[in-house]
Amino acid sequence: MMAAGLYQTAAGILERTQRQQGGVKTLVYNSKYPNIKQLYALVCETLRYSDVLQEIISSSNLLKEEKKLKMNLAKVLVYDLLFGKGLKGSGGWKATLQKHRARLQAELARLKIRRKVSRNEDLLAPLAGASEALLPRYVRVNPLKTSTDDVIDYFKRQGYTYLGQASSVQELGHLSGKQFLTDCHVPELLVFSPRTDFHQDFLYRSGHIILQDKASSLPAFLLDPPLGSHVIDACAAPGNKTSHLAAILKNTGKIFAFDLDTKRLATMSTLLLRAGVTCHEMANQDFLQVEPRDPKYMSVTHILLDPSCSGSGIVDRLNQLTDDEKSSCEERLLALAAFQRKMLGHALSFPAVQCVVYSTCSLHQQENEDVVQDALERNGTFRLVSVLPSWTQRGLDTFSDAACCLRASPAETLTNGFFVALLQRKREGEDCREAFSMSCNSADVELPLKRVSASTKHQKRKGNRV
């Protein structure tokens, strides 16, 4: 069989593993491809590089320019072109890919610079060697118990040196010893050098500070419900985002917090008590079973949805996957993505809801951009809001509004891997394109109603959210 058959066959196997139609070994063997060893190596290597390939293909716009080329075939071809022994065969896809060779190589080079690596192999574990200990220590001040100024003074008295507000993420990466800064994006966050441990500190044990990664503090910060709002935290336990919402609400209004897991809810109860949260109502309930038209939820205007996900962005869990693990992971991803789509669709169905923030600690497009795109396609009355314009890492370029979303990673944002999207109900008569140009690409950004009416001081504090 010709080499062209090799790529098509490999792409078909990738497709079938995603559809849970078998393990890699079985599918390769059943393919009847004459050179089983060659096919197996190509499929396995493409799977190993899958996330890297996806990023390169997406940032080079390859699929937009080659409309007939599908992602899995693109992955095997780009793998062989950039990381393998070079494309085999002649004509067909080989000629097509050669046209894009320079751009693909440039995207690979850019990715290596971003991740500060020089060898291709180091991209495989972009976070290799990275551990939680290498990320800055983020400390969220809990205004229900204290003030930022008091916390800064406290740490100064403990011998720490306060360097003021950071102007960039890079500055956060240069902290050493007992230095600390105020974060450049989230004003309620203080940032300390890696390995600073406050788990035994009085402020932590008394709920004055919350130890929470910066990325995970983005959903509540971006949702930013006005005082007195009714908010749902759909998957709330162990409650870090619930306590952040309560802090933003200053314990006014109501937070309906749901979770399925009793043990996690028990932990949450302790944490919320410690954090001085009083505006919540916890329920051990499946969010999908919560009736949107129940009069109890008729005033819910804001929903935070942080559902179960693969957790692939969490630094400590970023292990290199073996080939078999990778394929079973693909199967699990499909199931998770289906669940996440249902959850987001359900959140958007609450009659009074105006803003929904969707987040995961996953790196996978299936759990992130794909879920949001699906929700927008099914719910024409919602649009994406472009959040934090100064945030460099945006959603993968998989649909036209994806850049409105945020991604986070240890290499680029000095956080765990994360994804956040903010969906907002359109005003009456607002069409999709209009909404997109206002929300994503224009300096003249449409502000949510509450922000327009907010005081100047309030506006200044929140001004960098959208």
Ligand SMILES: C[S@@+](CC[C@H](N)C(=O)[O-])C[C@H]1O[C@@H](n2cnc3c(N)ncnc32)[C@H](O)[C@@H]1O
């Ligand atoms: C990523 S964790 C949430 C973390 C939480 N938002 C925080 O910041 O502390 C996802 C949670 O969703 C819960 N969960 C999963 N399916 C659910 C469902 N159908 N309804 C409500 N909660 C669910 C899980 O038990 C888990 O606690």
